[in-house]
Amino acid sequence: MNLNSIFSDLISKYSDNEILKTDYWQEIEQSYSHKNRKYHNLTHLENMIIELEEVKDKIADYDSILFSIFYHDIIYNAISKDNEEKSAEKAKIRLEKLNIPNEKIAKIYNQILATKSHKKSEDSDTNFLLDADLAILGQDWKTYENYTQQIRKEYSIYPDFIYKPGRKKVLIHFLKFEEIFKTNHFKGKYEEKARENIQRELVQK
Structure with missing residues (x-):
């Protein structure tokens, strides 16, 4: 591309x-x-x-x-x-x-x-943008795990005792959403796998 x-x-x-x-x-x-x-x-x-x-x-x-x-x-x-x-x-x-x-x-x-918050919008286009931004959450575990490692490197300035609670807070924030993905297309494509990946990451924290 x-x-x-x-x-x-x-x-x-x-x-x-x-x-x-x-x-x-x-x-x-x-x-x-x-x-x-x-x-x-x-x-x-x-x-x-x-x-x-x-x-x-x-x-x-x-x-x-x-x-x-x-x-x-x-x-x-x-x-x-x-x-x-x-x-x-x-x-x-x-x-x-x-x-x-x-x-x-x-x-x-x-x-x-x-x-910033990824909360559902009244604007349909915005919801598509938010879902595309979070599409990584619903990928296969190897891809998801690589993403978590990349994010950790971006926040390498923080030691684990600061980073891990912060990361955990973000993950729980997503799980608390009634729906992580706001559009039917992305919900059907990624919702179930995203929740599975997030739960799996949380277990490792």
Whole structure:
């Protein structure tokens, strides 16, 4: 998958500013390719797009979702509590320089904020974005286990006695949801396996 091409085609729908297009892509590529990004990297973006391509016909505003994917983790600092807010703000600042309608920018801003709590939204598109973001939870155990190791490396600044309780809190947060996945498509595809994986990880804590 050529993320640069996807991003370039997306921006071209709204602006013919080649300098901004190049600068914006370089910023995204550099941000997601940082050496500390073991999971929240370009591969994560690719996987989200692959997941959503299956349900593209069910998404009302696919352009907005793509922008949200590219920017939802552009700011990612393991010791920060407001990565989503900063990412949403950066997306807003960048996209305002393109000819993108304000209501679309507001939608992207809110979608990025929604990835903080992953609570069900009244907006169907947002729920598809959230489900794609969590699709890793419903993969086979080997893939899931690799993901947990990547996350641990991203938080390597924290010793186990701090990291493990924090990770446990996140996992229990997901299990407390009536439904981890908000859309019928992803619920049917991943819900059961995700709960099984999370429970298995919790047993190991």
